[in-house]
Amino acid sequence: MGAAGEARERVNGWADRQMKDLVRNMAEFAQTKWTLEELLPTRTGEEFERLLAGLERRVSDFESGRERLSAEITSQAFLDILRQFEEINAVLRRLSAYAYLWFSEDTQSQEAISFMGRVDQFSAEVRNRLLFFSLWWKGLDEKDARRLLADSGDYAYYLESLRRFKLYTLSEPEEKVINVKDVNGSSALIKLYEVITNRFTFQLEVAGEVREMTRAELSTYVRDPSPDVRAAAYQELYRVFSDRAMVLGQIYSHRVRDWASEQVTLRGFDSPISVRNLQNDIPDPVVETLLDVCRANMAVFHRYFRFKARRLGMDRLRRYDIYAPIGAAEKTYPFSEAADLVLDSLNRFSPRLADHARRVLAENHLDSEVRHGKRDGAFCYSVLPGLTSWVLVNYVGKADDVRTLAHELGHAVHGAMAADHSVLTFHSALPMAETASVFSEMLLTDRLLREEGDPAVRRDLLVLTLDDAYATVARQAYFVLYEIEAHERAVENATTDELCELYLANLRDQFGEALDLSDDFRWEWTAIPHIYEQPFYCYAYSFGQLLVLALYRQYKEEGKAFVPRYLRILEYGGSASPEHIIREAGFDMAAPEFWQGGFDVLRGMMDELEALSPDGSGE
Numbered sequence: 001m002g003a004a005g006e007a008r009e010r011v012n013g014w015a016d017r018q019m020k021d022l023v024r025n026m027a028e029f030a031q032t033k034w035t036l037e038e039l040l041p042t043r044t045g046e047e048f049e050r051l052l053a054g055l056e057r058r059v060s061d062f063e064s065g066r067e068r069l070s071a072e073i074t075s076q077a078f079l080d081i082l083r084q085f086e087e088i089n090a091v092l093r094r095l096s097a098y099a100y101l102w103f104s105e106d107t108q109s110q111e112a113i114s115f116m117g118r119v120d121q122f123s124a125e126v127r128n129r130l131l132f133f134s135l136w137w138k139g140l141d142e143k144d145a146r147r148l149l150a151d152s153g154d155y156a157y158y159l160e161s162l163r164r165f166k167l168y169t170l171s172e173p174e175e176k177v178i179n180v181k182d183v184n185g186s187s188a189l190i191k192l193y194e195v196i197t198n199r200f201t202f203q204l205e206v207a208g209e210v211r212e213m214t215r216a217e218l219s220t221y222v223r224d225p226s227p228d229v230r231a232a233a234y235q236e237l238y239r240v241f242s243d244r245a246m247v248l249g250q251i252y253s254h255r256v257r258d259w260a261s262e263q264v265t266l267r268g269f270d271s272p273i274s275v276r277n278l279q280n281d282i283p284d285p286v287v288e289t290l291l292d293v294c295r296a297n298m299a300v301f302h303r304y305f306r307f308k309a310r311r312l313g314m315d316r317l318r319r320y321d322i323y324a325p326i327g328a329a330e331k332t333y334p335f336s337e338a339a340d341l342v343l344d345s346l347n348r349f350s351p352r353l354a355d356h357a358r359r360v361l362a363e364n365h366l367d368s369e370v371r372h373g374k375r376d377g378a379f380c381y382s383v384l385p386g387l388t389s390w391v392l393v394n395y396v397g398k399a400d401d402v403r404t405l406a407h408e409l410g411h412a413v414h415g416a417m418a419a420d421h422s423v424l425t426f427h428s429a430l431p432m433a434e435t436a437s438v439f440s441e442m443l444l445t446d447r448l449l450r451e452e453g454d455p456a457v458r459r460d461l462l463v464l465t466l467d468d469a470y471a472t473v474a475r476q477a478y479f480v481l482y483e484i485e486a487h488e489r490a491v492e493n494a495t496t497d498e499l500c501e502l503y504l505a506n507l508r509d510q511f512g513e514a515l516d517l518s519d520d521f522r523w524e525w526t527a528i529p530h531i532y533e534q535p536f537y538c539y540a541y542s543f544g545q546l547l548v549l550a551l552y553r554q555y556k557e558e559g560k561a562f563v564p565r566y567l568r569i570l571e572y573g574g575s576a577s578p579e580h581i582i583r584e585a586g587f588d589m590a591a592p593e594f595w596q597g598g599f600d601v602l603r604g605m606m607d608e609l610e611a612l613s614p615d616g617s618g619e
């Protein structure tokens with residue numbers, strides 16, 4: 001009985017025959033710990049030492065091929081070298097993956113930590129010894145590079161990506177000086193930022209008792225049902241950051257000015273953001289369009305904030321309340337039911353996708369248990385083409401856990417769909433990396449929305465989705481809009497106070513009249529590591545999420561005809577530019593209408609949410 005029986009009752013309007021088919025096709029999946037054997041048969045002893053010795057031999061062979069690298073090299077010889085390079089990378093990936101997965105299943109294991117240290121060091125040494133190859137390739141003349149590229153098959157996009165930076169690469173001695181100076185320059189600034197902020201501790205009164213906590217613990221209280229606790233959590237966060245604001249602001253200014261000196265002045269990029277765009281292989285105007293469309297569509301989130309205020313019985317939402325829960329239905333899903341729901345929602349779209357996801361469970365590559373010492377959160381690790389991905393979740397049965405399962409299995413499906421590619425072109429580029437994961441969340445949400453009889457559960461699903469869309473699309477786009485201005489101003493020697501004022505202006509633009517913004521949020525930017533460590537990185541999140549929403553809208557319009565176009569996107573993996581992949585699927589990412597399509601889906605959800613609670617107060 002159990003899960004299947006409950007599911008049958010819960011799901012209204014589901015044809016009985018379909019249900020029987022489903023039950024027949026589903027193995028009952030239980031919550032388990034994964035097995036890693038397939039990745040590495042052994043991690044100690046002679047056999048393991050033999051593996052390392054074998055790798056060492058391959059690296060030496062590769063190094064001895066160095067003199068063959070010349071402008072006259074034949075395509076055949078070049079391909080041989082590439083294959084060696086690929087094989088070495090494959091072994092390194094196995095080792096690193098094993099180390100990371102072992103550590104993730106038990107972060108308290110001394111053995112796992114020591115193994116990871118050994119692998120990290122070994123990999124760094126090997127990578128240094130391989131470096132000459134990419135340096136040679138980047139330096140090769142255009143004519144010979146084109147000749148070799150034409151014959152390089154699936155390696156082509158990897159090779160092109162290396163050469164994309166040729167125009168902005170300095171002479172070898174200059175590059176060396178930058179590397180050496182960075183260790184105690186910009187890298188040191190980033191490290192200082194981490195050292196300072198990771199030591200922060202926070203105090204919050206919980207249930208009448210003041211508790212000391214880390215930032216991760218503190219941040220769970222921004223979703224607390226109590227408005228006072230939510231406000232107190234934010235106030236404490238920014239009290240601690242503002243205490244160190246002078247030094248954090250100074251670190252930021254140096255980081256940004258160093259970025260401008262190196263990337264714009266020395267290397268010749270058009271603007272500070274262009275570097276990131278080239279890394280993502282997204283043209284500058286596309287990023288501008290994406291950010292413009294995000295800015296123009298804030299109204300849908302304003303509407304959502306007003307809806308939340310009504311549900312919470314407030315005149316106006318405070319910034320503190322953005323992630324406030326609204327009367328959750330508290331429905332829980334046994335694990336086997338969650339697995340069935342996710343697999344079935346994939347199956348209805350394309351049985352091929354469901355088969356790939358099912359394999360993760362059937363081959364015991366999913367660690368879904370909750371155990372002491374296991375890593376928090378969730379991730380998917382796609383190690384090598386042809387090897388089923390490993391997925392970690394901490395499943396406790398909330399609606400959000402089911403969504404997370406759909407998300408991570410979506411990543412695994414993406415890896416399996418791209419299995420025909422080289423080790424070097426298998427992983428998709430950052431802006432495309434969340435396509436399959438978010439799309440499979442959408443399939444699940446849509447399926448639950450259509451078949452869930454309880455309006456309270458449906459409302460919860462929409463709220464979860466819109467909370468997430470705000471945090472992923474709008475918030476991240478506004479971080480980047482801020483960075484564009486902050487990089488300009490910091491070069492003109494703006495003070496920390498001026499940067500704070502600039503940030504407040506960015507938030508006012510973002511929220512308009514839709515919520516109350518208190519002054520403490522002026523410090524928020526000092527608390528966002530990406531802004532310090534990976535400038536302009538955050539728009540990739542907006543890109544990925546809106547891309548999926550736009551694709552999803554297309555699916556709703558076209559139905560089954562859309563499926564092969566979508567599968568083709570996944571099959572590309574990282575073997576072509578995002579622009580190429582999206583264009584081949586029939587879309588133009590340079591067109592504002594494409595991105596607008598994503599917001600139209602969110603507006604539709606907002607309509608549905610308001611229809612479920614006509615007076616705004618619900619039951």
Ligand SMILES: [Zn+2]
Nearest residue numbers: 407411434437
């Ligand atoms: Zn993801």
